Amino acid sequence: MGSNNTRGMSPRQKMINLMYIVLTAMLALNVSSDVLEGFVQVEEGLSRSNQNIAARNNAIYNRLEEFAIQNPSKGQIWFDKAKQVRQRTEKLHQLMDSLKTAIAIEADGPDADPRNLVNQDDLESASLVMLKPGKRRGGTHLRTSIDVYREFLATLFADSVHRANIRAALATEPVAKSGNAMPIPWEESLFEGKPVVAAVTMLTKLQSDVRYAEGETLAALLNNVDAGDVRVNELNAFVIPQSRNVMRGSRYSANIVLAAVDTTQRPVVYINGNRLQNDNGLYETVPGSTGTFDYKGYLEVPHGDGTVTRHDFQSSYTVIEPTASPGCLGALGLTADKLFLECCLVWFA
Known part of the structure; x- marks a missing residue:
């Protein structure tokens, strides 16, 4: 032979x-x-x-x-x-x-x-x-x-x-x-x-x-059997408020969630057709005008069997004039010079 x-x-x-x-x-x-x-x-x-x-x-x-x-x-x-x-x-x-x-x-x-x-x-x-x-x-x-x-x-x-x-x-x-x-x-x-x-x-x-x-x-x-599952090696707790705008006497609501993360294989994030240039899901933009702005995108998650799944998302943010009082900005969770938005893939327990 x-x-x-x-x-x-x-x-x-x-x-x-x-x-x-x-x-x-x-x-x-x-x-x-x-x-x-x-x-x-x-x-x-x-x-x-x-x-x-x-x-x-x-x-x-x-x-x-x-x-x-x-x-x-x-x-x-x-x-x-x-x-x-x-x-x-x-x-x-x-x-x-x-x-x-x-x-x-x-x-x-x-x-x-x-x-x-x-x-x-x-x-x-x-x-x-x-x-x-x-x-x-x-x-x-x-x-x-x-x-x-x-x-x-x-x-x-x-x-x-x-x-x-x-x-x-x-x-x-x-x-x-x-x-x-x-x-x-x-x-x-x-x-x-x-x-x-x-x-x-x-x-x-x-x-x-x-x-x-x-x-x-x-x-x-x-x-x-398990090749298509997402592997995780780190668990983190996140607070996701339903709104950062809270008026006196109104209710503040937030979801406390557990995020499962694979630190060795991050998902690829696309927002408005453009890929984020970092691996931690951090989206940064400098607003040029006031108002409410919508954005959407998707994450591509690789799996152990070589396949990739897509997960869509969308959200919005509000920009006010920088002349607003610091206390108001703080209540909104914004800064006058830059807006930071973070996208996370989250599994809810």
Whole structure:
């Protein structure tokens, strides 16, 4: 298999690939039955590993299901995608199990058990099942099924790096081999002339790759549940008066609110079509005349999944002549030379 196929794999998977290659090379040298026993041990180890990976994947899947039940509007869309991943994974896993059984039956007869092969060194059965010309020969059907599965998973990743890792882990490109002028099909490189025990072990290894890809995808879907939320790392209290103009004997009203702020990623503020040139939402203007002035704008808030949401706002302010008494200006919360207005994104408790 090509070296590019190891990108994104865990160290354990890389070690398993290397062991398979070494054992196959030893078979080419007609080494004793100890080599066949080596494949049996690798098969057993892979089967145990697959069970552990499946348990981990089930835990992630169950968390997605629980969240969808608790918060359908937020979690159902991701759980629906997880169900598709689970269904496609199980279908592909079952296909590989059926191919193992077919190879074992070809080698040992109708009562064969892929986990307890008798004719482990049979060099023809795997080729007959996987490479025999026909409408649905096993190898071609397996390759096309993996291709469809791989590209489906890739569509569920927003991150190009993770997409590349999934494609590398489930790569089925033709393989260049010494002595061949042209690369040979993926399925031929894995099953042509291989003993039954090696072919069954390879199918178990492919099942491990599929479980790995399933787990990475489910984990990405779980992360997406909260990816669109605004992250906050600071809480501040603000007083927002309904009016700064208070006459004697009248009522003063103000909203006391809690503002959640992400100090590492400020929203971008636009007022009257112009972007504020600071990151703390401070809007300053010097009025040139008296009267009441309206203004409006919007904030653009970035989210963890790469999307940006827009939040519109509008307000107004009143300007009086600078000849007014300082006490009157103070009551209005204004200064004679400059007006300060601050725009805040606020979540009300």
